[in-house]
Amino acid sequence: MTDEHQYLLDNARAAAGDRFAALAAIFDPPTFRRIDALGVTAGWRCWEVGAGGASVPRRLGERVGPGGRVLATDIDVSWAREAAGGVVEVRRHDIARDEPPGEEFDLVHARLVLLHVADRDRALRSMVAALRPGGWLFVEDADPALQPLSSPDEHGPKERLANRIRTGFRAMLAERGADLAYGRRIPRLLREAGLAEVAAEAYFPIASRHCDLLEAATIAHIRDGLVAAGHATEEEVARHLANIAAGGMDLATSPMVSAWGRRPW
């Protein structure tokens, strides 16, 4: 369940670039508020797991400066490689199958990755093993079961269609082995992994143009699968995309649970 063929939203498709841009616009602000609160600064060594696009590795590189290091890994580095250079190294790596990099990090971070990884327990162990004593593990992941709607204010046919299509998307994720309630489990899993000072919070926008862009890019990515599985017809998918483009739908994302803890000294 861990190779790139089983990751539903594989990076190979053109829509992946639009998805990464929307994810960065929506989630980089809360991610970096926490990264700053954890004290990431000049000289830190960071491992960005499942980097996706270039935004997080690049911003981490700015935080750690010339004396620091950022290793950005993914099973498909087509988009992350734009961040390579200076203190940022980009490398292909499967968090569930490959050995950890063999060095210690001050920060290991993964956002919206482990939910998709079938052997997510092994992935988490690998990430914990790569921490220096006192280093922080920062895991952020969606919990689609906590807030399953695309349009929380389901007041008309457009919103009902959006929610029906979101239900189909969740079914497709679950068929690929995604854990749709993973976000809420992360604090407990960090404590069980022996980490200290564990805490967590959750964030999701309701109504933002970046949510519209994310929804449009995601639907473009999975439209053939939605139709093939009978979750929606071609005409319904096209209508949903036209509704998004027309605006005013107040589309939300799943909540993203951000949890952190540190390896004891």
Ligand SMILES: C[S@@+](CC[C@H](N)C(=O)[O-])C[C@H]1O[C@@H](n2cnc3c(N)ncnc32)[C@H](O)[C@@H]1O
């Ligand atoms: C939803 S995207 C999130 C990307 C980025 N972390 C962000 O928040 O914008 C999930 C990313 O995880 C990567 N991924 C999936 N399975 C993986 C694995 N087993 N090992 C490493 N990366 C993986 C995908 O290729 C993709 O880039």
